[in-house]
Amino acid sequence: MARSSQEIIALFDQYVIPNYTRYPVALVRGDGPFIWDAEGKRYIDFFPGWGCNLFGHCPKPVVEALKSQVERLLHVPNSWYMEEQGLWAQALSERSFGGKAFFCNSGAEANEAAIKLVRLHAPKGKYKIITFLNSFHGRTMGAVSATGQEKYHHGLEPILPGFTYCEYGNLSAVESAIDDETAAIMLEPIQGEGGVNMPPAGFLEGLRKLCDERGLLLIFDEVQTGCGRTGEWFAYQHFGVTPDVMTLAKTICSGVAAGAMLVKQEYAADLKKGMHASTFGGNPIAASAGIATIKMVEEEGYLARAKEVEKRVKERMNKWKDELDIVAEVRGVGAMIGLELKIEGACFVQECMEHGLLINCTHGKVIRLLPAVNTPFEVFDEGLDILEAALKKGA
Ligand SMILES: Cc1ncc(COP(=O)(O)O)c(C=O)c1O
Numbered sequence: 001m002a003r004s005s006q007e008i009i010a011l012f013d014q015y016v017i018p019n020y021t022r023y024p025v026a027l028v029r030g031d032g033p034f035i036w037d038a039e040g041k042r043y044i045d046f047f048p049g050w051g052c053n054l055f056g057h058c059p060k061p062v063v064e065a066l067k068s069q070v071e072r073l074l075h076v077p078n079s080w081y082m083e084e085q086g087l088w089a090q091a092l093s094e095r096s097f098g099g100k101a102f103f104c105n106s107g108a109e110a111n112e113a114a115i116k117l118v119r120l121h122a123p124k125g126k127y128k129i130i131t132f133l134n135s136f137h138g139r140t141m142g143a144v145s146a147t148g149q150e151k152y153h154h155g156l157e158p159i160l161p162g163f164t165y166c167e168y169g170n171l172s173a174v175e176s177a178i179d180d181e182t183a184a185i186m187l188e189p190i191q192g193e194g195g196v197n198m199p200p201a202g203f204l205e206g207l208r209k210l211c212d213e214r215g216l217l218l219i220f221d222e223v224q225t226g227c228g229r230t231g232e233w234f235a236y237q238h239f240g241v242t243p244d245v246m247t248l249a250k251t252i253c254s255g256v257a258a259g260a261m262l263v264k265q266e267y268a269a270d271l272k273k274g275m276h277a278s279t280f281g282g283n284p285i286a287a288s289a290g291i292a293t294i295k296m297v298e299e300e301g302y303l304a305r306a307k308e309v310e311k312r313v314k315e316r317m318n319k320w321k322d323e324l325d326i327v328a329e330v331r332g333v334g335a336m337i338g339l340e341l342k343i344e345g346a347c348f349v350q351e352c353m354e355h356g357l358l359i360n361c362t363h364g365k366v367i368r369l370l371p372a373v374n375t376p377f378e379v380f381d382e383g384l385d386i387l388e389a390a391l392k393k394g395a
Contacts, residue, residue, distance in 0.1 A: 002028070002038065003026070003038060004026075004038050004039065005024065005025050005026040005037060005038045005039060008026035008038060009024060009026065023353060025037045025038075025041075025353075026038045029057075030045070030048070030053075030056070030057025031056075031057055031058060032055075032056040032057060032059075032372065032374070032375070033045055033048070033056045033057075033371070033372050033374075033375040033379045033383075034057070034379075035048070035057055035358070041356065042356060043353070043356050043357060043358050044356060044357045044358070044379055044382060044383040045358045045372070046358060046359050046369045046370075046371045046375075046383055047358055047359055047360040047368070047369065047370055047371070048255075048358075048370075048371070048372055049250075049255045050250075050360075050370075051192070051224055051229070051250050051251065051370035052249075052250045052251060052253075052255045053254060053255040054228060054229065054251040054254050054293065054297075054302075054335075054372065054373060055293075055302075055372050055373065056372030056374065056375065057255075059254055059296065059374075061296050062253075062254045062255075062256075062289055062292045062293060062296065065288045065289060065291070065292035066256070066285060066288060066289055068288070069084070069284055069285055069288035070285065072284075074283075074284070074285065075283050075284065075285070076283070076284065077279060078278070078279075078281060078282065082284055082287070084284045084287035084288050084291065085103060085282040085283075085284070085287045087287070088101070088282070088286075088287040088290040089101035089103075091290070091291055092252075092260065092262060092290075093262065095233040095234075095294070096246060096262055097242050097243075097262070097264060098264075098265065099246075099262045099263050099264045099265055099267075099268065100263055100265060100268035101260050101261065101262050101263075101282075102260065102261045102263070102271060102276065102281070103258065103260050103278065103281040103282025103286070103287075104258075104260065104261070104278040104281040104282075105257050105258060105259055105278060105280050105286075106138070106249055106257065106258075106259045107138050107221075107223035107224075107247065107248075107249035107250060107259055108137070108138025108139055108140040108143040108259075109138075109140065109249075109259045109278065110221075110223065110247035110248060110249055110260055111137045111138050111140075111142065111143040111146060111186075111223075111247050112138075112140055112142045112143055113247070113271070113276055114186065114221075114245050114247050114261055115129065115143075115186075116142075116271070116275070116276055117217075117245060117261070117263065117267070117270055117271050117276075118183050118184040118186075118217055118219070118245075119183070120270045120271060120272060121183070121217060121267055121270035122184075122217075125180070125181060126180070126181050126182065126183040127162050127181060127183055128162045128163070128164060128179070128181045128182045128183060128184075129163055129164075129182075129183060129185070129186050129219075130163075130164050130165075130166055130174055130177050130178065130182060130184070130185045130186070131146045131147070131163050131164070131165055131166075131185075131186050131187065132148050132165060132166055132167070132168040132187050132188075132191070133148040133165050133166070133167055133168060133194075134148060134168060134191055134194030134195065135147055135148045135149070135165075135168070135187060135188060135191060135194060135221075136149065136152075136188070136191070136192065136193035136194060137188075137223075138223075139152070141156070141159070141160055142160050144156065144159065145159040145160035145161075145162075145163050146163055146186060148163075148165035148166075162181075164177045164182075168187070168191060168194070168197060168199075169197075169199060169203050171202070171203060171206040171207070171210075174206075174210060175210060178210065178214055178216070182214070182216060183216060184211075184216050184217040184218070184219055185207055185210070185211055185216055185217075185218055185219070186219035186220075186221060187207070187219070187220065187221065188220070188221045188222070188223075188224065188225065189204060189220050189222065189235040189236050189239065189241075190224075190225050190230070190235050190332075190333060190336065192223075192224035192225065192336070192368070193224075193362050193363070194362075194363055195331075195338060195340065195362060195365075195366040195368075196331045196332045196336060196337065196338025196362075196366060196368055197331070197338075198331055198332075198333070199239070204236070204239045204241040205239070205241055207241075208241045208242075211244070217244045217245055217267065218243045218245070219243055219244065219245040219247070220234075220235075220236050220245070220246045220247070221246075221247050222234050222235055222236070222246050222247065222248055223247055223248060223250050223259070224250055224336070224370070225333075225336065226246070226248040226249075226251055226252060227248065227250075227251040227252045227293065227294070227297070228251065228297040228302055228303055228306060228334075228373065229250075229251050229306065229334055229335055229336055229370070229373075230333040230334035230335070230336055231303055231306035231307040231310065231335075232303060232334075233303070234246065235333065238333060244263070244267055245261060245262070245263050245264070245267065246261070246262045247259070247260070247261050247262075248260045248261075251293070252290050252293060253286050253289035253290045253293055254289055254292070254293045254296075256285060256286055256289040256290075258282075258286035258289070258290060259281075260282075300374065302373045302374065305373050305374065306335045306373045307334060309334065309371065309375070310332065310333060310334050310335070312377060312380060313337050313369065313371075313380065313384070314330055314332075316384050316388075317330040317337070317339050318330055320339075320388065324391055324392065325342070326341050326343050326391065326394070327339065327340075327341060327342070327391070328340040328341060328342045328365075332369075334373075335369075335371050335372070335373045336369075336370055337368070337369045338362075338366045338367070338368050338369075339366065339367040339368075339369075340365055340367075341365045341366070341367065342365070343365065344361075344364055345361035345364065345366065345367050346361050348361065348367060348387070348390045348391065348395045349361045349367075350395070351393065351395040352386050355386045355389070355390070356386065357383050357386040357387060359387065367387070371383075
């Protein structure tokens, strides 16, 4: 018999480490932009899978590709070749900068691979990586050390040495921070968890130039922005600035756990044989979901659709900005939208949830939406009505 939310919560209380703040609801089933809890309540999900579920819940073409894959091959280790991984790497490479891929299982792991690549690539004595305040790169020791937010370091000290945090957008601060030991600059081209922060004009171009002049690798963490989320395959394509290394996860498999690092051809051999590995990385299940995801974006025209989502959602939000005192700014690209408030936003998440809408609040005051790109516009309207009512009420 199906358990109630309360019964499932009781299981967690007894057996699951309480390292997450969880809403007191158990989710049991999803379909496109909707998800249902154990009591049968339906929610519109504007933050499906914490930004992983690019097409919402259980998109049919991805589910079909998975079904067909699990009947043939679940897992083979990377001591063998497998067609699915090769085709997935080709698909990602052809849509980005023609590099080579290393596959893993999460965003943090992709960034760990990038940090190791930097150390393996750099001449002796160079190992430092410049990263940015309010960045987020994951929770493993290397990725969290790269993350420029002290709150994530508390209690973990000493963190991995070699990271210098600069103000995001401040090119001259980066220039001054480069020293003889600097090997790379790593950043999210659009900061996600830090509040959906857009790079100021010329910033990414300036970083590219600095890297070229000083022999540094430029790494873009596109874990949140990648694979069509912003209306281009990768966010860097909006700015015409190509990185040397790019890390991916979240959207690349529509919700199946996976991560990837793409590296320009000339640096690929720096990840030397035997120096890095992942048992599950690039497994046939992830690869088949990855290929199906790319096909779906292409066949359904979802890059253009993400741009339309941005237009429609921003139009509505900009009206709120004019009408409501508490709204400070509307930011974002494609289906990655931030609504900065002048007050704390957690109460609006709670209020919306009670009224059947799931959203996120990051960095205290930024309501963040990472909706499915194929959410029907009438569902967008319905969800935005709920959010508008919450904002008007002041929650
Ligand atoms: C930009 C960015 N990098 C890395 C990560 C970490 O990814 P994961 O949670 O899959 O390790 C995240 C997660 O939110 C992210 O947004």
